[in-house]
Amino acid sequence: MDKIIINGGTPLRGSVEISGMKNAAMPIIYACVMVEDKCVIENVPNVRDVSLSLDILRSMGARIKTLGRNTVEIDCTDIRQGAAPSELARKIRGSYYLLGAEFSRFGKAHVAYPGGCDFGGRPIDQHIKGFECLGGTVASDSSGNIEIISEGGPVGSSIFFDFVTVGATINVMLAAVLAEGTTVIENAAREPHIVDLANFLNTCGAKISGAGTDVIKIKGVNRLHGCTYAIIPDMIEAGTYMVAAAATGGCVKLTNVIPKHLESVSAKLEEVGAVVDEFDDAVIVTGREQVRKANIKTHPYPGFPTDMQPQMAVLLCLAGGVSYVSEGVYEKRFRYVEELTKMGAVIKVDGRTAVIEGGKPLHGAEVMATDLRGGVSMVIAGLIAEGTTEITEIRLIERGYDDIVGKLRSLGADIKKISVPDRDETVIKKAN
């Protein structure tokens, strides 16, 4: 079992390079299934969800070459439809993009129900509605697999989503790319990674317009060709380092960012008293001693991102007065609060709102990562707490943060990762 150990109290200072965006890398990697050619993808983050996704494609027959730390060549010419190993597909959310990609290329799909972080129910009814609009018949079997079948492959159609969903927007876009005719998606998600996926697919010969607005139009094409494409910087990784800089009262320059994607986080940081200076592809965040209270409600892009909610809650623990943090995207995204209270935070959760009584000092404690962003919020809490914090279940943090320990150490944090033998392992070793 691996743990992160942090001795808190050092303000972060220096410069950190932000990696490629996990939530753009995932759909782009699965979109390669639709390309009967080689794609070279650059700025790929070195995170567990990405390596698992590459393992899934490899076991389906894709030829994958690592060309550098952040560059992969993916050739899905001979990929086998429906061959994703269930035990891998169930470990991550992004594996459900295989549904759209397989349906597009083969006219049918077969994938295990996806996993991912536990935020209460995470239904996929809008994905199913989209596939059905495109002429698919969707069924699930008793082993938890989802299957799409169709007569002659997907056929373009109009879809109006009942609410904004990133996953379903991406899945229907994928399915529509090789469909016969034109598809129009209304009430589409507008996240930067939707635009990134559309740019990648268009570079491969797709005809997608309107990505980044709430109406996306996709004219079906017969085939896609290979390309070289660089993934956009990760706005959530960037936001996390911005909050860490502000929370520790440090000063950090983040490079390889798109400041426009960070606007909602920058605005909230300025509201609580931090200073954010924007440059073409960099931002500098300077923390102030006094943190002001603020209220947050998470929304789809361009609203304040749900994936930044736990990190911001930690910062608000430092603020004088009471702050309200409301979750507008997921049913339950406050599992981390119980861990944070072990460090001295005073937070009450009432349904989808957390009420934070700020100004109480945080102290080191043994805590666990409850999920990816909840886990990284423990890291931020450890950086500001007095004493030592030990974080377990860090594989959840490593799903989405590229070399977090190395990056924070380069900013001066007293942080290390250690491997502790599991109790069972110790017992076996002693018995021998």
Ligand code: EPU
């Ligand atoms: N929803 C439904 N039915 C659907 C689809 C979604 O009820 O058919 C609900 C969800 O349960 C949720 C809301 O709609 O309450 C929004 O879900 P959405 O589809 O937008 O999210 P997702 O595709 O499941 C992706 C990211 C998440 C990120 C959200 C929102 C990936 C692999 N996951 O999830 O990333 O929080 O979009 O931006 O891209 C993370 O990186 O920590 C993370 C959880």
